[in-house]
Amino acid sequence: MSTPSLSALPIRRLTPRDLKACADLSEDRGWPREEHKWGLLLSAGTGYGIDDPDGNSLIGAYVVTQYGPFQRPALAAIGMVLVAERYARRGIGRRLMQYAIEEAATTPLTLHATPTGRPLYEQLGFKVIGRAEMVRGHFTAAGPLPGIATRSATAEDLSAILRLDTEVFGHDRMHVITRLPAFTDQLRVAEADGEIVGYAGAWPNMETHVVGPLVARDTDTAKALIASLGAGTDRPLRTDIDVRHTELLAWVKEHGLESVAFNAVMAYGTAELPGDWTRRFAPLTVAAG
Numbered sequence: 001m002s003t004p005s006l007s008a009l010p011i012r013r014l015t016p017r018d019l020k021a022c023a024d025l026s027e028d029r030g031w032p033r034e035e036h037k038w039g040l041l042l043s044a045g046t047g048y049g050i051d052d053p054d055g056n057s058l059i060g061a062y063v064v065t066q067y068g069p070f071q072r073p074a075l076a077a078i079g080m081v082l083v084a085e086r087y088a089r090r091g092i093g094r095r096l097m098q099y100a101i102e103e104a105a106t107t108p109l110t111l112h113a114t115p116t117g118r119p120l121y122e123q124l125g126f127k128v129i130g131r132a133e134m135v136r137g138h139f140t141a142a143g144p145l146p147g148i149a150t151r152s153a154t155a156e157d158l159s160a161i162l163r164l165d166t167e168v169f170g171h172d173r174m175h176v177i178t179r180l181p182a183f184t185d186q187l188r189v190a191e192a193d194g195e196i197v198g199y200a201g202a203w204p205n206m207e208t209h210v211v212g213p214l215v216a217r218d219t220d221t222a223k224a225l226i227a228s229l230g231a232g233t234d235r236p237l238r239t240d241i242d243v244r245h246t247e248l249l250a251w252v253k254e255h256g257l258e259s260v261a262f263n264a265v266m267a268y269g270t271a272e273l274p275g276d277w278t279r280r281f282a283p284l285t286v287a288a289g
Contacts (some may be wrong), residue, residue, distance in 0.1 A: 003201050006024065006087070006090060006091065006092065007095065008089070009050050009051070009053065009059075010050070010051075011048050011049070011095075011096065011099050011154055012048070012049060012050075012051070013046060013048060013052055013278070014042060014047030014048060014049045014061065014063075015037065015042065015047075015097035016042050016043060016048075018047065018058070018212050019035060019038055019039055019102065019116065019269045020035075021047075021049075021056070021057060021058045022033045022038045022042070022058065022061055022080070023038055024057060024058070025057070025058045025060075025061055025078075025082050025084060026038075026082060028057075028084050028085055028205070029082055029083070029084070029085060030035065030121075031082070032205070032206045032288075033226065034205060034206070034232065035152070036183075036203070036204055036205065037203075037205060037285060037287065038080070039255065039270060040179060040183050040285075040288075041063040041065065041079065041086060041178075041285075041287060042063065042178070042187065042286070044065060044175050044176045044179055045062045045063045045064055045065035045066070045288065046063065046064050046066075047061060047062070047064075047075075047080075047138050048061065048062055048063075048064070048096065048099065048103075049062075049098070050092065050096070051150055052084070052171050053112040054071065055085070055129070057251060058084070058091065059083065059087045059092060059097075060082065060083040060087065060092040061077075061080065061082050061096075061289060062078055062081040062096050062097075062105075063078070063079050063080045063083070063288075063289055064077070064078055064098060064100060064103075064120050065077045065176065065287075065288040065289065066107070066175075066270065067169070067171040067172065067173055067289075068171040068172060069172070073107050073269075074103055074108070074274070075107065075109075075110065075170075075171055075273070075274065076077070076107050076108070076110075076289075077107050077109075077212070077287070077289030078097075078100055078109055078110070078111040078113070078150060078283070079111065079113065079286065079287025079288055080287050081096060081097065081117065081289075082112075082236055083096075086187070089230065093117075093120060093139050094124070094146045097120065097121070097124055098124065098191055101124065101125075104268075104269075106154060106269070107130075107269070108268065108269035108270035109126070109267065109268040109269060109274060110265065110266065110267045110268075110289055111126070111265075111266050112240070112264070112266075112271075112283075112286035112287075113126070113131060113263060113264045113265075113266050114261075114263055116262075116263040118264050118266070121266050122266075126197040126266040126267065126268045127151055127266060127267055127268070128244070128264045128265070128266055128270075129260060129261055129265055129266065129267045129271065129272055129273065130242065130244070130264075130265035130273075131242075131248060131261055131263070131264055132240040132241060132242055132243065132262070132263050132265055132282075132283075132286065133240070133241055133243050133261075133262050134202050134238065134239070134240045134259070134261045134262070134263070135238070135239060135240075135249070135258060135259055135260060136208065136210040136236055136237070136238040136251065136257060136258060136260045136265065137236055137237065137251055137256045137257040137258050138230075138236050138237070138256050139226065139227070139230025139231075139237050139252075139255055139256050140255050141227060141228075141230065141231065141255070142254070142255060142257040143254075145222075145223070145224065145227045146220040146221070146223045146227070148190050148192065148220060148221050149190065149191050149192070149224075150189065150190045150191070150224050150225055150228040151186050151187055151188065151189060151191070152186070152187065152189075153181070153188060153189045153199065154186040155181075157175075157196060157199075159195070160189075160195075160196045160200050161177060161189065161196065162177055164177075164197075164198075164215060165177055165199075165213070165215060166194060167275075168215050168275050168276050168277070168279045168280050169215075169274070169275045169280065170273070170274025170275025171274060171275070171279075172278075173225035176288065178210065180201050180213075181285075183201070183203055184200055184201035184202060184203045185203060185204055185209065185233070186201065186202040186204055186209075186229055186232050186233070187200075187201045188200055188201075188228050188229060190216060190217075190221045190224055190227055192217075192221075197217040197218075197221055198212045198214075198215055198216030198217055198222065198224075199213070199225070199227055200212070200216070200220040200222075200225040200226070200229060200282075201213060201216055201228040201284070202233060204235075204236070205238070206223055207235060207236065208236045208237065208238040209229070209233045209235045209236070209237055209238070209255065210237075210238050211226060211229055211238070211239035211282060211283065212238060212239055212282045212283050212284045212285060213280075213282065213283060213284045214226070214239065214279075214280075214281040214282035215279060215280060216240075216269060216279060216281060217279060219247045219251075219277075221247065222245075222248050222271060222281045223248065223251055223252075226239075226252065227255075228253075236258060238260075239252075239257075239282045239285050240263065240282055240283060241281060241282050242265075242277060242280065242281060242282070243262075244277065245281055246280060
């Protein structure tokens with residue numbers, strides 16, 4: 001198939017019915033299938049893809065998760081940008097990203113870029129504004145742990161979690177946060193003087209539990225939440241921590257997690273992300289911010 005024919009293939013919106021095709025595309029590129037995560041992204045966000053004219057598969061896809069007022073988003077996160085191996089290096093990824101930028105219009109964009117993807121995003125005008133370190137391993141509760149009270153979240157906690165999350169993230173994420181009780185295997189809150197001062201989830205991803213979101217008033221609260229999540233699973237933990245949180249990164253490495261990779265946090269149309277990064281320790285997933 002020639003390049004002009006590829007450029008003429010339509011980009012369409014994906015739906016939850018495309019879940020298997022998205023998982024197949026992930027597997028085609030050597031990624032885990034991540035059906036659980038794809039399910040969340042396709043319901044809380046909007047997926048876009050290009051169908052292979054020779055069959056029922058996708059040759060490329062990405063997901064956008066918007067935040068802020070409904071129909072007037074203030075920020076959008078791009079994730080899961082994938083092109084089938086047989087169509088790699090033929091301009092599909094660039095076309096998808098250009099489409100994403102056009103569709104966003106004036107809405108600022110953010111994404112987490114691997115070293116492989118970063119050059120394309122830079123060519124399209126994205127700027128590096130930060131970095132995140134992925135860590136992974138079995139959490140070991142060695143030595144004294146922070147004496148901050150944590151417990152399982154209840155339905156009555158949801159409004160307080162939403163208020164805290166909006167304050168820290170900088171925009172309303174109700175359509176994502178309200179899905180956490182069903183999406184996560186554990187959802188915990190930290191309390192002080194009867195007030196919720198942090199929350200974190202752990203959700204299943206292949207053989208690991210991913211810690212995210214992780215929002216906390218300070219580093220000790222973040223430590224207490226991670227420790228409580230680690231105590232509740234036999235799986236390795238995995239999370240992506242903003243590298244500015246050096247104390248937390250050193251602590252998790254002392255407790256069994258090891259560095260896996262670094263991703264660049266990039267933005268288009270804004271010089272920095274909103275909210276309070278000092279209390280935003282890890283995203284729900286790098287695909288959704």
